[in-house]
Amino acid sequence: MVSDAVSEAYFPHELRPREAHEPERSVDVAVTVVGQLRIARIGWGAEVAVRSDHPGAYGINVPLGGVLETTVAGRxxxxxxxxxxxxxPDMPSDITRWSSGCTIVGVKIxxxxxxxxxxxxSGDTDAQIPGQVDLSRPEAASWFRLVRSVATQPADDPLLANPLVADQLAxxxxxxxxxxxxxxxEAVGAPRPRIVTRVLDAMRADPARAWTAGDMAEVAGVSxxxxxxxFREYVGxxxxxxxTDLRLRGVYDELAAGASDSVTDIAIRWGFTHSGRFASAFRKRYGLTPxxxxxxx
Known part of the structure; x- marks a missing residue:
């Protein structure tokens, strides 16, 4: 059954059609696996209701169109x-209406x-994640652009097949x-310059590391x-x-010094794993191609 494919790609669920059209015949499903995270695109092509307990993971559902009505714990x-x-995770969720024109991008973490x-x-051991996120906010819009960018990568992308890279990206x-x-x-005291200095020093020492925001904060000892x-206050x-500036300068200096390695090898050595984004950033910064x-x- 196609419903089984959706369960395997995203979450196990119970599917209940809400109209005569049979959703199994027109389902649209695709998945990208990134370590402990996966991105699924799901559309049933018919109005349905879906129940899932989301075992062991959060499920973040973003409609690309249509309507998604979900009830969790009476809300x-x-x-x-x-x-x-x-x-x-591990809490019954009832999607009481998944409209026929609704295709979602689902992120399972x-x-x-x-x-x-x-x-x-956040430094909070009991952080409460809200039941809905407004993607018009800059940080949320940036996250969703990144999600969709990763979802376009081919299934056989060697970077996603590398467990270390996949875990860092997740x-x-x-x-x-x-x-x-x-x-x-609430702000608890003003950030101090040493916070910035620690992180900049660590990045200079290991620029090719697949740095996450959490890694940087851990080095600084703050959230x-x-x-x-x-960084906003002291660096702008x-x-x-x-x-990115540090890495671009490193690549430029090696190229300008007549390094014998290929542009790709030098870029990878400085932590650039996506050739297209690297080339675009380099040209924007220096007005020349590598x-x-x-x-x-």
Whole structure:
């Protein structure tokens, strides 16, 4: 049954058609596995109701169109395009209406990964994730763009097949979601320059490391939000932007020095794993392609 394929791709569930059209004949399902996280695209092509307990993982459902009505613990959440419904793990969720025109991007994140990253993000051992996230907010929109970008990667992408890279990417996606979903804590003292210095020194020492926001915060000994506040106040950039600047400068210096390695090898050595994004960032920064810099030396 196609419903079984959806269960395997996302969550085990009970499907109940709400109209005469048979959803099994027109289901649309695709999945991208990223370590302890997976991204699924699901559309039934008919109006249905779905029940799931979401065992062991959070399920974040983002409608690309149509209507998704979900009831959890007596509370009903109605999401349309631009809103995400968050289903907690190990708790019955009833999607009482999944409209025929509704295709979702569903993000499944292991409960343990969310709990670990939530502590690193907020410093709170009992962070409460809301039942709905507004994707029009900048941080949430950025997270969803990243989700959709990862979902376009081919199934045989060697990077996703690498367990270390996949785990780091899953952590980055989880961090980005939590930054978008968790309410900002009250400020507790002003961030200090040493917070920024520690992280910059660590990034300079190991620029090719697959840094996540949680990794950077751990080095600084603060939450991710406090780290970001410190960078905004003392650098005027995010930690991620500083890391990209550091990596681009390293690549440029090697190319300008006449390094014998290929552009791809040098970029990978400095932590760039996506050639297209690297080339675009390099040209935007220096006004030249990496190959042009190499030829001019």
């Amino acid at each position: 009903t959440v109605v999401s349309t395009s631009g809103l995400a419904t968050v289903n907690p 292991a409960r343990d990964l969310v709990q670990r990253e939530a502590v690193r993000i 952590a980055s996606l989880t961090d980005a979601f939590l930054l978008a979903a968790l309410p900002g804590p 991710v939000r406090r780290l970001q506040e410190g 950039k995010t930690p991620r932007e500083c890391l 190959s042009q810099v190499m030829r001019e030396t």
